[in-house]
Amino acid sequence: MMALIAKEMRMTMRSLVFYVFILVTCFFYFTSYATEETWGELSPPSVTEPQNMGSEEHPYYGWKKPENTFELATSMRSVVGGDLDGGTIEKLRLGFLVNVKLNEREKDALSAALSRLDEILRKPDNHAMEEVFKVADELNSELGGNSMYRRGMNEFGLPIETYDEAVKAQEQNRMRYLEKVEAGQLLPGAARYFSDYLSLPAGIFPVFLSAFLLLRDRSSRMSELIYSRRVSCWTYVFSKFIALGVMLSLVYLALACLGAWTTVRTLELDGQTGTAIARFLEYTAWWILPTIWFSVAFGLFGSMLFRRGIAPVALQIVWWFVSVLPLMGSYGLYRLFIRFNSPDDYDLYNAWADDIALNRGFYLILAVLLTAGAAWLWERNRSREASGMSFRRASARKASATEAAR
Secondary structure, X not given: OHHHHHHHXXXXXXXXXXXXXXXXXXXXXXXXXXXXXXXXXXXOOOOXXXXXXXXXXXXXXXEEOOOOHHHHHHHHHXXXXXXXXXXXXXXXXXXXXXXXXXXXXXXXXXXXXXXXXXXXXXXXXXXXXXXXXXXXXXXXXXXXXXXXXXXOOOOOOEEOOOHHHHHHHHHHHHHHHHHHHHOOOHHHHHHHHHHHHHHHHHOOOHHHHHOOOOOHHHHOOOHHHHHHOOOXXXXXXXXXXXXXXXXXXXXXXXXXXXXXXXXXXXXXXXXXXXXXXXXXXXHHHHHHHXXXXXXXXXXXXXXXXXXXXXXXXXXXXXXHHHHOOOOEOOOXXXXXXXXXXXXXXXXXXXXXXXXXXXXXXXXXXXXXXXXXXXXXXXXXXXXXXXXXXXXXXXXXXXXXXXHHHO
């Protein structure tokens, strides 16, 4: 089997699509992660003179996250009231945010949320911020589970309207950054950010390689030769699965090392290269590689099931769009890859860690099962082909005998 795997790896290296995959993945790396915007988010907050971006009558110095129950409930109430007055709400539909008209049941749910928030605002000191978030959780459930009230979709930020508030917000951001560094969460946050962006090409491009892998021999008229040999279907199909999975995984692991080294160099984190590489490889292996291996398996299985390579490609494109949003949260088993578009929010990540682990484990197991299914379908096709070849040989011999008799 090792010889077959090595042969398939050499075949992959001769594939033009493989190098297109590398170019696209590198493009995502250099345009999404290794950018000035990313370094700005990972670097210490800059302390500059606050600037009024509004007007004299309506000053605006930016926005800030709610710091207490009162601020969170006030901001959330404003959003809920605006949706109720407008009669529409944003929901996710196949990976896109669309405005949807509220029905009566949904209007009642928004009204109930307003009443609950008013109750909290009457005595905010008696309530924790988590209670306010639970109001949003319940509202999101009433709205179908795909609204902007889902955790991670809306931070319910507040406008900063005075110079003194802006100075205070800068100091709070600086303190939060120092706390993150002290807690050892800077590099893991960067690794999650890297994995979030690089999961996008991992969720779609591997299927372009795997969907035509088992059909390649048929198109090159090698199927009869392969079907006639005594080669195990498990050996044949799994060697292709392992070879392609390893080659694609190596691309991502190499980029993870590059990303770690670049992050340490850019942020001037002397002596932390080893730690950074370990964190980046950890998140890449656990978040991205299950997506790659599943995509390979899905292409193999779909091509054998439909006998057309384009079928699994089309299906995975749809699946990709369904999985691309939201940017944080919602890690059900339908989610093909993990999105966590923030280098911060460790508390949210910690709350979702079990859901992410379940999702990743599910896709690893499913990848093996689909590959086994592809091997079974390939063996069935081989049996049919072998029967067809035997029939054609028998017919040819009979025709020859008849011709000779004449």
